[in-house]
Amino acid sequence: MQRRHFLQHTGALALGLALPYRVQARTTLGFGPARIDMLSDGHLVLPLDFLGAGVPPEELDPILARHGLTGDVYEPPCNLVLLREADRTVLFDIGAGPDFMPTTGQLSDALDALGVRVEDITHLIITHAHPDHLWGLLDDFDEPLLPRAEIFMGRAEWDYWMDPDTVETIGAARQSFAVGAQRRLTEIEDQVQLFEDGAEILPGVQAVSTPGHTPGHMAFALQAGGQGLMVVGDALANPHLAFERPEWEAASDHIPDMAAATRLQLLDRITAEERLILGFHLPGGGIGRAERQGKSRYIFTTEV
C-alpha cells in the first residue's frame, strides 16, 4: 500500500479531512483503441434533504458533513460519457436540454470545447428517462437534437414511460417527468432500438439491468482489451450514501428497496471485476473506482 493510499484511507477519512475524490480528477481516458471524454451538462440544484430522507439524522449527518454537505442545497454534477473510436461517436445519455434547470443543458458547450459536432454523434445509449438524462433529446426549437443517430434504450424503461397509465400512476411529484419523457420519446420513436438485459448493443458495450432508480434503468459494461468500465447512470447516483451505505433506501429512487439491492449487487460486481466507474452524478468528472471498505461498505475515489 502506498503512503498516499494509507493517508487517504485511514487518516484523512477518519479525521474527516480531504476526500479521496478531490485528490485528483480527470475527464479523459484512453480505452483500448477508443477515447472516452466526460462532458459536463452542468449540475442540478436540489434541497439537501433530498438525500437520506427517512434515515436517522445521527447516522446521516456525519456522513454528509464528511463530504462537506452542511447547507440547504445539494448540487450534484451531470456528466455525460462520450466514447470515440474509428467510425463511431457514442454518447451515453443526452443531458437535460434547455427546459429543465438553468444550471443544466450545457452539452453543446462541452461538445464545442472538444471540437465535436452534434452531427458527429452516431449512437446515443440511454440509461433511463429522467429529465437530466433525457430531455436534451429535443433542442431549443423542440426539434430532435440527433435526427440521424441510432438511439438505444432498454425495453422495460421504454415501456414504462410510454405507457399512457404512467402519467396517472407515477405520483404528483414526478408527473412532469412522465409527461416530458413521453413527449420526447414519441419524437424519436423511429430512431429507437430497444434492447434487453445482457444485450451487446455495440461491440464491447453490454447492457446490465440495474432496476430500481427507475423501473427499467440500465448500466453498461464496457470492455476493451483487458480493461473494463461500467457506465453506472443513476444506479450509483452519488459518491457518499450510494457507496458508503448502499443498503439505505433513497427517496430519489422509484422502487427504493429494488434500487438498494441493485447498488449492492453492482458494487460487488464492479469491485470483483476491478472495473472503472463512469458516473453521471459522481464528482471530479465522474471517472473513478469503488474501493471495498468492508461488508457492503465502499468509497468512491477518482484515483484511477
Ligand SMILES: [Zn+2]
Ligand atoms: Zn440523474
